[in-house]
Amino acid sequence: xxxxxxxxxxxxxxxxxxxxxxxxxxxxxxxxxxxxxxxxxxxxxxxxxxxxxxxxxxxxxxxxxxxxxxxxxxxxxxxxxxxxxxxxxxxxxxxxxxxxxxxxxxxxxxxxxxxxxxxxxxxxxxxxxxxxxxxxxxxxxxxxxxxxxxxxxxxxxxxxxxxxxxxxxxxxxxxxxxxxxxxxxxxxxxxxxxxxxxxxxxxxxxxxxxxxx
Amino acid sequence: xxxxxxxxxxxxxxxxxxxxxxxxxxxxxxxxxxxxxxxxxxxxxxxxxxxxxxxxxxxxxxxxxxxxxxxxxxxxxxxxxxxxxxxxxxxxxxxxxxxxxxxxxxxxxxxxxxxxxxxxxxxxxxxxxxxxxxxxxxxxxxxxxxxxxxxxxxxxxxxxxxxxxxxxxxxxxxxxxxxxxxxxxxxxxxxxxxxxxxxxxxxxxxxxxxxxx
Numbered sequence: 001x002x003x004x005x006x007x008x009x010x011x012x013x014x015x016x017x018x019x020x021x022x023x024x025x026x027x028x029x030x031x032x033x034x035x036x037x038x039x040x041x042x043x044x045x046x047x048x049x050x051x052x053x054x055x056x057x058x059x060x061x062x063x064x065x066x067x068x069x070x071x072x073x074x075x076x077x078x079x080x081x082x083x084x085x086x087x088x089x090x091x092x093x094x095x096x097x098x099x100x101x102x103x104x105x106x107x108x109x110x111x112x113x114x115x116x117x118x119x120x121x122x123x124x125x126x127x128x129x130x131x132x133x134x135x136x137x138x139x140x141x142x143x144x145x146x147x148x149x150x151x152x153x154x155x156x157x158x159x160x161x162x163x164x165x166x167x168x169x170x171x172x173x174x175x176x177x178x179x180x181x182x183x184x185x186x187x188x189x190x191x192x193x194x195x196x197x198x199x200x201x202x203x204x205x206x207x208x209x210x211x212x213x
Numbered sequence: 214x215x216x217x218x219x220x221x222x223x224x225x226x227x228x229x230x231x232x233x234x235x236x237x238x239x240x241x242x243x244x245x246x247x248x249x250x251x252x253x254x255x256x257x258x259x260x261x262x263x264x265x266x267x268x269x270x271x272x273x274x275x276x277x278x279x280x281x282x283x284x285x286x287x288x289x290x291x292x293x294x295x296x297x298x299x300x301x302x303x304x305x306x307x308x309x310x311x312x313x314x315x316x317x318x319x320x321x322x323x324x325x326x327x328x329x330x331x332x333x334x335x336x337x338x339x340x341x342x343x344x345x346x347x348x349x350x351x352x353x354x355x356x357x358x359x360x361x362x363x364x365x366x367x368x369x370x371x372x373x374x375x376x377x378x379x380x381x382x383x384x385x386x387x388x389x390x391x392x393x394x395x396x397x398x399x400x401x402x403x404x405x406x407x408x409x410x411x412x413x414x415x416x417x418x419x420x421x422x423x424x425x426x
Contacts, residue, residue, distance in 0.1 A: 143419070205402045
């Protein structure tokens, strides 16, 4: 399975949970295709590779599909994460309702500013950065979201790796590079979301429609 | 020029502006390579394709490079955007300092909630959704950021297209699909940032390191 297929499967999985939530029992390949932004033929091919078979004309049983995909996606595992840097974006993510349908929980935040970590209105505990190692170890968390200012991003990533974090979603405009893996260890996973860069590309693609893929 | 090269060039451009801001005058291919997360050979190849030549051993003049790249990137054009949905994430983006170095300005927000659009603490004017067409036309804005709840996203996108918006950065978990272009028109540009999906993929890649590209 390659990354593109993985992205599609997580999209099918999300769509299926939403369809189930509104009371549906059956789904057709073209419904999932619409939800994932691909063609129905791609959905059928993915399912056939995964040896998932629908009923002729009847589509797929949603509950059964969710069970099958959740095994493939390794659901049931804790999907806990922490937020490093509790400014406006960090706080918005602490309150973000879009994580829930995917079983992702923000369990703690970290900040250098005592005003931030002593704020009683935080929806999850926020700790001083000095307690990073201890709290990460106690919570057993492996994935962190970085929402610190640009100047602190690289340093923050190092501290997170030292504390045992294995996956980072980075919102700072610095592109964090994969950390060299220790012998016998898997490399850490880093996804960078550069909001300004995304916008800039939109402006550029509007100006020069020909450069689009 | 393909999209990957475009992404690299916007990254070089950002890095160059930052280097100039801290007083540097010259830059080497490997500096830009570090900033863009590619190898120095890729930087040299990109510049050679763009017919930008450095001095032997001396690297590139930062000011000259910025000028060249800004022509390629079509800078100088207004890069104004509006935010649709001024909840926590929308508000965080209104205050986001990371847009400034790229010349991107958030010039207005829109919301359905009078409590939100009447709030005097908003850093830019926030208008009721009912005034969308009128305000977008008056501001001449072509790009919008969607931070509305999932259930409102598809409908919001339609309203934006009708109001003349040509590019959308979508933060809602719904994958917005490209709008069919009218005859003779360029299709609209849509970038989807699905925060939960990004996190989910990180969890998945950590669990199954083999599926990574």
